[in-house]
Amino acid sequence: MEPIGLQTMLDQVSKSITDLRSDIKLPEAKIQYFMQLADVMLRNIQRYSTCLIKSFLLSRGILFSEEDVVNLINELHVPSVFTDVKYLEDNLAFLAYISKCAIPVPKGIELGFQKVTRSVPLGLRKGMKMSTRVKIEQSVSRVTRIRDMAYYIPVIETLRLVMNNPDARAMIHKELPQNDKSICSFKDGSQFKSHPFLNKYPFALRLSLHLDDVEYLNPLGSRRIKKKMTMFSIRIQNIHSTLNASLDRIYLVMVVQSKLLKKYGYGKILRPFIDDLKKLQTDDGVLVELIPRHYVLRAVLIDVLGDSLAVHDIFELLSPSAKFFCRSCYITRDALVNGELGDIHPLRTEESLNENLKNLKSGTITPSECGIVKECVLHELDSFNIANNWSFDPMHDLLEGVVSLILKAILRDALTEKLITEKQINEYIERFEFRDAEIRDKPSANFTKESIKSSKNILNQSAAQTWTLLRAFPFIFWDLIQHKECYQVLISTLLRITYFSFSSKMTLDMLEELRKSIEIFHKTFVESRIANMINKIHHISHYVQKILEKGPSVFDSCMLFEGKFRDRKGQAKTCNNFKNLSYSLAKRHNFKQVHNITNHQYDTNSKTVLKSYTTQKTDLEFSSLLFDLSDEVTVIQSFTSNLIHFSSGLIVKYINCALKCYGIILSIIDSGEEYIFLIQALEIIEFCYTINAYKTKITKNILRIPKSKVFKRKTYSLWTTNNTVDKFLYISLKYFDE
Numbered sequence: 114m115e116p117i118g119l120q121t122m123l124d125q126v127s128k129s130i131t132d133l134r135s136d137i138k139l140p141e142a143k144i145q146y147f148m149q150l151a152d153v154m155l156r157n158i159q160r161y162s163t164c165l166i167k168s169f170l171l172s173r174g175i176l177f178s179e180e181d182v183v184n185l186i187n188e189l190h191v192p193s194v195f196t197d198v199k200y201l202e203d204n205l206a207f208l209a210y211i212s213k214c215a216i217p218v219p220k221g222i223e224l225g226f227q228k229v230t231r232s233v234p235l236g237l238r239k240g241m242k243m244s245t246r247v248k249i250e251q252s253v254s255r256v257t258r259i260r261d262m263a264y265y266i267p268v269i270e271t272l273r274l275v276m277n278n279p280d281a282r283a284m285i286h287k288e289l290p291q292n293d294k295s296i297c298s299f300k301d302g303s304q305f306k307s308h309p310f311l312n313k314y315p316f317a318l319r320l321s322l323h324l325d326d327v328e329y330l331n332p333l334g335s336r337r338i339k340k341k342m343t344m345f346s347i348r349i350q351n352i353h354s355t356l357n358a359s360l361d362r363i364y365l366v367m368v369v370q371s372k373l374l375k376k377y378g379y380g381k382i383l384r385p386f387i388d389d390l391k392k393l394q395t396d397d398g399v400l401v402e403l404i405p406r407h408y409v410l411r412a413v414l415i416d417v418l419g420d421s422l423a424v425h426d427i428f429e430l431l432s433p434s435a436k437f438f439c440r441s442c443y444i445t446r447d448a449l450v451n452g453e454l455g456d457i458h459p460l461r462t463e464e465s466l467n468e469n470l471k472n473l474k475s476g477t478i479t480p481s482e483c484g485i486v487k488e489c490v491l492h493e494l495d496s497f498n499i500a501n502n503w504s505f506d507p508m509h510d511l512l513e514g515v516v517s518l519i520l521k522a523i524l525r526d527a528l529t530e531k532l533i534t535e536k537q538i539n540e541y542i543e544r545f546e547f548r549d550a551e552i553r554d555k556p557s558a559n560f561t562k563e564s565i566k567s568s569k570n571i572l573n574q575s576a577a578q579t580w581t582l583l584r585a586f587p588f589i590f591w592d593l594i595q596h597k598e599c600y601q602v603l604i605s606t607l608l609r610i611t612y613f614s615f616s617s618k619m620t621l622d623m624l625e626e627l628r629k630s631i632e633i634f635h636k637t638f639v640e641s642r643i644a645n646m647i648n649k650i651h652h653i654s655h656y657v658q659k660i661l662e663k664g665p666s667v668f669d670s671c672m673l674f675e676g677k678f679r680d681r682k683g684q685a686k687t688c689n690n691f692k693n694l695s696y697s698l699a700k701r702h703n704f705k706q707v708h709n710i711t712n713h714q715y716d717t718n719s720k721t722v723l724k725s726y727t728t729q730k731t732d733l734e735f736s737s738l739l740f741d742l743s744d745e746v747t748v749i750q751s752f753t754s755n756l757i758h759f760s761s762g763l764i765v766k767y768i769n770c771a772l773k774c775y776g777i778i779l780s781i782i783d784s785g786e787e788y789i790f791l792i793q794a795l796e797i798i799e800f801c802y803t804i805n806a807y808k809t810k811i812t813k814n815i816l817r818i819p820k821s822k823v824f825k826r827k828t829y830s831l832w833t834t835n836n837t838v839d840k841f842l843y844i845s846l847k848y849f850d851e
């Protein structure tokens with residue numbers, strides 16, 4: 114048995130309780146209950162072991178009064194192990210201690226007051242207990258003032274804590290523009306080259322701001338009301354994209370009730386955030402005192418993300434249903450409805466915007482003549498202008514927009530023409546074998562005639578499910594889409610558009626193909642008259658320019674941000690503070706993100722083993738390929754690397770003799786130095802553009818491939834079509850996987 118010191122034990126307990134508390138769905142009462150229970154157990158174990166020692170000493174005739182014996186029994190006493198982490202504030206102090214940095218604390222921002230009229234029973238005095246109340250027959254109305262509050266988690270303090278980690282600073286200094294003309298980040302876009310602040314400080318942090326309204330429901334009894342909250346979060350763009358794909362890299366900065374946002378406006382709500390950003394965007398920046406060298410924290414707001422409603426709101430534009438509905442150009446609704454793609458309309462520029470604002474002020478034009486209500490408060494920040502924002506989000510535009518529209522329109526059209534029945538739609542989806550790689554986002558077979566024929570552009574699937582359904586659509590409905598050419602063209606072009614829009618690396622050839630796919634899609638859509646035109650079809654006409662200006666559009670996807678809200682919704686149901694939900698959310702979420710930041714890793718090759726076992730090499734199939742390994746080997750049954758899961762049966766892309774190939778993982782062996790993949794090679798017969806997939810055949814070749822030669826951005830399953838003649842296996846692509 115390894116000896117253990119008291120301090121080690123206390124540190125372990127502090128860490129465990131901190132981890133536990135960072136699960137914001139867990140109510141504080143449960144954490145307190147657990148600590149009480151563990152405390153009682155610990156006392157009982159101590160009493161039990163003291164009794165055992167005493168009876169042992171008694172049996173040996175040793176007196177308890179001897180000094181050594183007294184010391185021994187005293188040393189058995191362990192003080193309460195939870196004292197340092199009993200409350201959330203203690204936990205924060207613990208995190209400050211281990212990170213050696215100040216911890217952000219949410220600040221209440223007093224916005225103003227509101228008068229509330231409450232009915233107060235006559236004769237009820239303060240402090241009077243219910244049981245002693247006299248019979249109350251009358252009540253009076255009393256007007257009270259309550260404070261309107263927003264809660265701000267200071268962005269400087271959050272960024273300081275992130276950059277306190279030397280690995281974070283090293284990663285940011287390693288981020289350089291590509292020298293092969295490919296586009297992998299903002300640094301490869303034209304805006305980086307012309308950005309005055311980033312030209313001077315290329316390693317300043319680039320921030321994306323996301324906003325969204327989230328509904329919270331108090332599930333309990335009489336206070337069963339919904340509250341809409343607006344959450345503002347940021348993400349640091351400079352962090353490597355594989356790490357930035359984690360929910361933990363999104364940091365909440367502001368929580369406010371949506372009705373207060375409407376009452377006071379963005380200028381008042383975002384004031385502390387904007388003031389902090391102004392400090393971060395100066396030559397002096399914010400000094401972070403570090404040993405051996407201080408670090409100057411500088412940051413700049415690059416884009417604002419969210420659904421169309423939210424972005425139009427913060428940009429002070431008319432709603433997306435206005436005549437001038439596009440935030441990047443002056444296309445009109447008439448032109449859109451008449452079937453124009455819209456790339457010929459003049460773009461909004463800083464100059465045109467200033468002109469619009471000047472004319473609005475003088476009353477020469479009205480908001481409906483330019484789509485603008487007033488100046489956006491974010492223009493206070495140097496070099497931020499809504500005309501340059503260009504942040505079209507592929508999750509809202511494609512998955513929750515165009516893709517939903519097209520899948521639903523094809524099913525509706527096919528139902529009307531009796532090419533398929535409602536029962537068959539659900540049966541085919543249910544029967545399709547999505548297999549391991551896509552099982553988490555498997556679409557639900559929940560289609561009804563009414564839902565398909567309804568005018569609302571809603572598919573009753575999550576964005577991730579819609580994406581899988583699009584990829585699987587030509588496989589599931591192979592026979593159906595052969596009926597009309599427009600079905601095939603719409604699906605195949607959408608598959609390519611989605612593939613490019615979610616790829617984190619774009620070459621000029623890929624951009625050209627994206628441009629062509631958008632054009633063909635739009636032409637086919639207009640000609641087929643399969644559904645009514647929507648704004649989002651116009652939005653995608655801006656994607657190519659957006660990528661050239663600001664880098665891959667996948668970085669504007671709101672999928673992660675919206676995933677983050679699921680956490681917060683979970684907490685709202687259990688935090689039991691319904692009076693001041695925004696404060697509870699800010700406090701618990703700040704705690705969670707501080708905990709996450711202190712645990713951030715910056716190794717893009719890191720892996721987490723989920724399951725493994727040790728065995729004799731001779732017991733393994735294909736052991737001859739492992740000739741140089743020792744007799745006892747560790748088999749990795751499953752591991753994750755940057756959120757991608759690897760286990761036997763999945764398909765991976767790898768390099769063999771300088772060729773890029775795909776194969777089935779048979780097993781993964783830990784050689785002690787590196788993981789070895791035993792892979793059954795797949796033969797690629799051809800690439801099928803219409804389904805964005807490789808047609809393959811399983812070969813008998815078994816290969817030994819080191820982990821360094823395996824691409825880790827995506828794993829696949831082998832799919833088959835529902836065409837009884839086609840016996841091939843397919844690898845359906847999702848995004849560029851290198």
Ligand SMILES: [Zn+2]
Nearest residue numbers: 439441442444
């Ligand atoms: Zn436009």
